[in-house]
Amino acid sequence: MARDPTSSSPYASDTPYLNNMTTTPFKLDEGYSEDTRSLSDVDAAMRTDPPKSDAAEHDSARVTLPGWILSLPENERSDFAFEILRSLRTASIASIVQRLNSRLHLDPVLHLPPEITFQIFSYLGPETLLRASTLSKSWRGRTLDSQLWKCMFGAEGWTANIRAIRQFEEQEKANRSAMKERKSRVRGGDADLERMHTKKKLRERPLADQDTDSAGDWAEQHGVVEADETDEMQDIAYEGESPSEARINDLARRIEARPQFAIDDAISPPPADMLFPPLRPSLILSSFGDPMVNWQYLYKQKRRLEDNWSSGRYVNFQLPHPSHPYEQHKECVYTIQHSAKYVVSGSRDKTIRIWDLETQRLVVAPLTGHDASVLCLQFDERPEHDIVVSGGSDCHVIVWRFSTGQMIKKLERAHNESVLNLRFDDRYLVTCSKDKTIKVWSRRELVPSDQDYPVASGSGARFPSYIVRNPDESLTKQPNIKPLPAFSLLMVLEGHTAAVNAIQTYDDQIVSASGDRTVKVWAIRNGTCLKTIPGHSKGIACVQFDGRRIVTGSSDETVRIFDRASGAEVACLRGHANLVRTVQAQFGDMPGNEEELEAEARAVDQTYYEARARGSLREMSREERRARNAGSRNPQDLFALGAKLPPGGGGSRWGRIVSGSYDESIIIWKKAADGKWTIAKRLLQSEAVANAGGRRRGGGGGGGGGHTPARLNPQLQQQMAQLTAASQQAAAQNQAGANTPATTAAQIHQVTQHVQQLAQQVQAQALQQPPAAGAQGAAAQAAVAGPAAAHAPLPGGAQNHQQNAHHQQGGNNGHHHHHHHHGNNNNNNHHGNHVPLVGGTANPTGSNSRVFKLQFDARRIICCSQDPTIVGWDFANGDQEIVAASRFFGEGL
Missing domain, CATH: 1.20.120 (Four Helix Bundle (Hemerythrin (Met), subunit A))
Structure with missing residues (x-):
């Protein structure tokens, strides 16, 4: 006898075949903030409406099976169901399959909260994420989330200029607020007229070149693939529009595709059938909420920029601009530093010049005050600092106002001989000299109770008589001790036996390189020499220190990398044919990977011990010993054991070293797949001058407007x-x-x-x-x-x-x-x-x-x-999208 399908059943509540989606639809935790930056319109729709198929199944009547069927083993029930299906028409079978689809295919993006899918997607690579974005609108909204791509950006070992990003976003927000305020003051009739004119202008505005498939077409057919394995994100084209034009252009595309939309749609969420995020995102996310920088856009442009570095695509430029040669230095230029906007240079002509990178022109008149060549300098353009500090052959150190070129302070005879290098941070100014000493000066006024006040207990340091030896006791006995004025000498570090050619500071440490062939590490608070590292066979000309590695260039024509913690040499780069005068490195460390690097170094050591135990290590010739240790992990090539860093120094695949030499060349070093540092590109300063529109110096007039020297x-x-x-x-x-x-x-x-x-x-x-x-x-x-x-x-x-x-x-x-x-x-x-x-x-x-x-940054x-002309290689290669994004990339050291 057939049972009433609407009657209750003892199996209705716990039968295994019931769909779990028949219960209450998923509700988001009430504690989650709707103000998240990751929330998209797609997410908002998913949070409020359950899938239609689930709702239909929920509303459909349930049929209770007879008890004898439910008592059968599962394999017999499976055979029974199959035979029932075979007896049905094809259309009925298709209907059943469609009703079962929610059980057969569970979309995690539809059912999991964004916080969970964010964590899941963070383990995927960028190419995989982009392919996943083509699956559906819901997947697209989650995989192209800006904050997810911010994590991807950091996971590559890239750094961002967060200060510049925040300033840019605040400026965009202020601009839009001012625009809305102006619109709110327009009278009603005038507002309608303005709306009509705006729509007409948008329709007449030429749109940027784009594929024939519009965003709406893509949403209908889901057929545009954004990336494949070979092009690595190159298939996504971004419009070359400025941030201020991005929103207007996006609105214009909507009007072209769907003319029925009114201009007011720009400030409302996009319709459900519109693609979100848009197919061609811009630098600014502006569909809802406050304007924010789009991290997917930054990632894309950073990858394109890195590809230009790898492929050697760049444009040359020079300072001064070729149209204004009278602004250049009169003699050779010994030192430079640059930021995203400015370059400051010091020359043998005794002047310092501040250049605007965009215009390639002088910002202020040349700074004069040194009595001999300017050998070193550093500047900080931030308004709260606004200084340039320079040192020269006249033994003076001079502090200048960056914005005006005004001399603020002159430390006369700061050293007994030429000031060869200097570095400063927010607390200290450190200088070094041919007189074999290093001096530490205060950046601001200090009293003995300040944390940055020197501790006069370091070995190898001399302290002026006015430095209080025991601050606590002195303050008790003499409570009215006068503070030390800014740029007071705090200590003199002695220990090198030859000229101190270069220094670097990092946190509370100073690293110095000398003609005595050693590198020394000092504590900046008390002047103690923490470590002395030998390694080069001749004098050391330059040094860089990032807290983990010490990178040096020497008269022995090599660039070497030392582990700061152990002093071990982990790489030796050979490629120059003369003194390596300048070097800079950017390793692209992953955040918090210290333990990972040390474990990697221990594993390499273990392979060496195992190879030695097997007797597989052979005696090398002198030439072979000289050629080894460029980052190889081969036990035969290892030069030092016990380092905290693996061979080559570690870092990400985007790490690079750039070195300049008296052989008149610049080498860009990159890591090969096997970990060895190899020459990726060799650049010539003389060629860069010609390519930038200047004139070559010296032997003859080869291309680019060269000249012929006067004959003797x-x-x-x-x-x-x-x-x-x-x-x-x-x-x-x-x-x-x-x-x-x-x-x-x-x-x-x-x-x-x-x-x-x-x-x-x-x-x-x-x-x-x-x-x-x-x-x-x-x-x-x-x-x-x-x-x-x-x-x-x-x-x-x-x-x-x-x-x-x-x-x-x-x-x-x-x-x-x-x-x-x-x-x-x-x-x-x-x-x-x-x-x-x-x-x-x-x-x-x-x-x-x-x-x-030389100095380099991301771009x-x-x-x-020796040439008075300063030259540069711009790897943005004239691409305006890369140029717009690169202002937010982290600077090199």
Whole structure:
């Protein structure tokens, strides 16, 4: 007898075949804030309305099965159901399958809260996320969530300029508030008229080039694929529209696709059948709420920028702009620093110049105040700081107002010899000198109770008499102690035995590099020397420190990476053919990966011990030993054990090192798949000048508007040839050990004097000839004069080995002898006494573009050299979308 299908059943509440969606629809936890930045219109719709198929199943009548069917084993019930289905028409079977679809295919995006799917999607790669965004509108809304892509951005090891992002968002918010306020003051009739004119202008406005498939078409057919495995996100094109135009252009596309929409739709949520997020997102998320930077857009442009670095796509530029050559330095440029907007440079012409990167023009008149060459500088353009600090061969350190160029303070005779490098942070200014010392100065007024007040207990440090030794006791006895004014000397660090060529600061540590071939780590609070790291075979010219790694460049023509914690050398990069004068590295560390890096280093050590136990390590030749340790994990190539960092120094796949040398080249180093550092690109400063529209210096007028140097008269040519032969003979005798160190030094000094005299004669002759066009005439004359007139001071100590001055085979003794020989020079003649030997490593017929300093960030490399023209490589390559996004990318060190 058939049972009434509406009657109750003892199995109705717990029978296993009932759909669990027949219960109360999913409700979001009431504690979750609706103000989340991840919430999209798609999410809002999903939170309020259950899927239609589930609602239909919920409303359908339930049929209670007979008890004898429910008592059958599951396999028999399965066979029974199959036979029942076979007896039905195809249309009935299809209807049943459709009703069962919610049980067969459960969409997690529809049923899980955004917080859970956010965590799930965060484990996916960017290409997978983009493919997932094509599955449905609900998946698209979750996979293209801006905050999810912010996490993806950080997971790549990239950094962002959060300060710039916040300022940009606040400015956009203020602009829109002002716009709404202006509209609210328009009278009703005028508002209607304005709306009509606005719609007409939007329709007449030419839209950016885009595919024929509109966003609405995509929503209907779901057929546009955003990325594939080969193009890596290249298939998503973004409109080249400015942030202020993005919202208007998006509205114009809507009007073109659906003319029935009124202009007011722009401020309401998009219709359910519109694609959200849009197919072509812009820099600003503006569909609802306050304007925010779109992190998916930033990720996309950052990947495109990295691809330009890898492929060597860039445009060159120069400072000054080729149309304004009179703004350039009059002599070679020794030091630069740049930010996203500005470049500050210091030159042998004793001036400092502040440049606008966008216009390539001077911002203020040249800063004058140094009595000799400007060798080092640093600036901070932020309004709360607004300073430039410079040091030079005159032994002075000068503090300037960045915005005006006004001199704020001059620390006269800050050192006894040339100030070779300086660094400052919010608390301290640190300087180093050819006089072998490092000095720490205060940035602000200090009293003994301040946390940044020095602790006068460090070994290896000297403290001025006015530094309170025991602050607590002194404050009790003398409560009215006068505070130390800003830029007071706090301590002098002593320990290096040669010139201190470079320093870096990080948190409470100072790292210094010297011509004595060592790197030292100091505690900035008490001056204690925490570690001394040997490693280079010749003097060290430059250093960078990021808290974990110390990267150095040396006169031994190598770039080396040391582990700060253990002092172990973890990589040695060989590729330059002369002194490595400048280096910068960006490793792209993942946040909080210290333990991971150390575990990786321990695993590499273990492979070495296992290989040694097996006896598989063989004795290497001298050449093989020199070529190893560029980051390889092969036990045969390891140079040090016990490091806290793996070979190569760790970091992400986007890490890079850029180094500049006296071989007149810049090398961009990248990690290969096996972990080794390899040369990705070699750049030439002389070529960059020509590509940027400037003039090459030196030997001949090869492309790009080069010039021909003035010709020497026969007598001067003969003298130059004689001096070249004499210097080569002296160098050969020195290499053969034929002379004593004193004799060799005397010969070198004699040849140097001759070179200086010859340079003066050449300059006098050049001045009698017609000048070159514009300010490049000075550059041409400097090139004619050869390296004697256009050569920078080599880093103290580092140059001694490079310029045929390594007098004794013992190495160290020769180094110190030469340094002492130059240590007594008058500072005003510092450069004249560091002229390279003609016929030595100098190149009097070449381009004379020895690289002195470079700096790079996410977008650019900027370099200065013997050429007064400053050049740069812009890897945005003229792409306006990358240019717009790159302002928010983190800066290099």
